[in-house]
Amino acid sequence: DQFYHLGYxxxxxxxxxxxxxxxxxxxxxxxxxNRMTFSKNDEALFSKLNFNQKKWTNHSLSLQQxxxxxxxxxxxxxxxxxxxxxxxxxxILFSDSTASAKIKINYGPKIAIDSLIISSETEIAHHYISNxxxxxxxxxxxxxxxxxxxxxxxxxxxxxxxxxPKIYFSNQGAQINLVVKKRKASTAxxxxxxxxxxxxxxxxxxxDAKINLINAFNKGESLxxxxxxxxxxxxxxxxxxxxxxxxxxxxxx
Numbered sequence: 001d002q003f004y005h006l007g008y009x010x011x012x013x014x015x016x017x018x019x020x021x022x023x024x025x026x027x028x029x030x031x032x033x034n035r036m037t038f039s040k041n042d043e044a045l046f047s048k049l050n051f052n053q054k055k056w057t058n059h060s061l062s063l064q065q066x067x068x069x070x071x072x073x074x075x076x077x078x079x080x081x082x083x084x085x086x087x088x089x090x091x092i093l094f095s096d097s098t099a100s101a102k103i104k105i106n107y108g109p110k111i112a113i114d115s116l117i118i119s120s121e122t123e124i125a126h127h128y129i130s131n132x133x134x135x136x137x138x139x140x141x142x143x144x145x146x147x148x149x150x151x152x153x154x155x156x157x158x159x160x161x162x163x164x165p166k167i168y169f170s171n172q173g174a175q176i177n178l179v180v181k182k183r184k185a186s187t188a189x190x191x192x193x194x195x196x197x198x199x200x201x202x203x204x205x206x207x208d209a210k211i212n213l214i215n216a217f218n219k220g221e222s223l224x225x226x227x228x229x230x231x232x233x234x235x236x237x238x239x240x241x242x243x244x245x246x247x248x249x250x251x252x253x
Contacts, residue, residue, distance in 0.1 A: 029097055030060070030097065031060075031061040031094070031097055031098065031099050032058055032059060032060055032061060032097060032098050032099070033056045033057060033058070033059050033060075033061055033098070033099060033100070033101075034057070034058075034095070034098035034099060034100045035053070035056065035057055035100050036053060036056035036057075036100070036101055036102075036103065037053075037100075037101075037102045037103070038051075038102065038103040038104075038105070039102075039103075039104070039105070042103070042105050045073070045076075045077075045105065048076065049072060049073060049076060051069075061099050069087075070087045073085075073087050073105070074086075074087055075143075075144075077105075077107065078141075078142075078143035078144075079142045079143055079144050079145075080140055080142070081110045081111055081112065081140035081141050081142075082107050082108055082109075082110060082111070082141075083108075083111055083141050083143055083169075083174075084108030084109065084111075085105065085106065085107050085108050086105070086106045086108070087103065087104075087105060088103075088104045088106070089101045089102065089103060089104060090102040090103070090104040110140070111140070111141040111169065111173055111174050112138055112139065112140055112141060112173045112174070113135060113136060113137055113138065113139045113140075113141060113173060113174055113176065114137065114170070114172045114173030114174055114175050115137060115173075115175050115176070116130055116135045116136075116137070116175075116176045116178070117175065117176065117177045117178070118130075118178045118179075118180060119177070119178065119179045119180070120159075120179070120180050120181055120182060121181060121182075122181075122182045123218050124159065124180065124182060124218065125158070125159075125215055125218045125219055125220040127219070127220070127245065128156075128215075128219060128220025128244060128245060129153075129156065129159070129178075129180075129220075131244070131245040132152065132155075132156060132220070132244075132245075133145070133149055133152045133153065134152075135149075135176055141173075141174050146165070146167060146176075149165045149176075149178070150164060150165065153178070153180065156220075157183075157185040157214060158182060158183060158184075158185040158214050158215040158220075159180045159181065159182060159183060160180060160181050160182075160183045161178070161179070161180055162179040162180055162181055163179045165177065165178050185214040185215060186211075186212060186213045186214050186215075186216065187210075187211075187212045188209070188210070188211045188212070189209070189210055190207060190208050190209025190210055190211075190227075191207050191208055191209070192205060192206070192207035192209065193205075193206050193207055194206070204229075205229070206229045206230060206231075207227070207228075207229060207230075208227070208228045208229075208230065209225075209226070209227045209228075210224075210225070210226050211223075211224070211225040211226075212224050212225075213225075219243060220243075220244050220245070221241065221242060221243045221244070222241070222242045223239070223240075223241045223242075224238075224239065224240045224241075225237075225238070225239045226238040226239070
């Protein structure tokens, strides 16, 4: 493989000395790139990819370099709405020790998100989940987001993924199907007691309690409350509330 990656496309194994673990190879002709071109319609694409034609002129014909370019191109297109894009060569011409090729990109149909369907036996925070996993109707299909769906769902404390996400394509776009179930994420702990006021003789409630409510109203919100009263004449109450994705925006309060 190392010879192929260095441009020796005709290299071959002559013999193998198993006792000494030596392989005898005939390298053959080394090929360099003469030029690598692409369609004028793809200029914007390769500009985004920072494609430099000078790196493909009078340099070794490297299969690894070709594979890297193909991977980089397809990955980029898959993440901007073209999950069916393909990368090929229109033709490859060899002349003496040089090679020339023209890249052919088939974009396929541009795909947008048509719908996100979240199935659950109980009411679920659809609005919150949609924003958290970055799946919104009308957005370009993004393969990177789709591949990380299960990971993102595991980060949401109040749901559990029941089955792997399913993606369906149609003329309307991509439909994302998720199956989840609600799980308990809220916590409450503390201790409460009674004591008698030394001056009045009245019974007083004392204690230390912490309550953490998560997704209690199916909005993905969290409410934290801490109450402490350890002495007759003092009491502390702390509370915080976080409501994410207000009005379907990335912002919360």
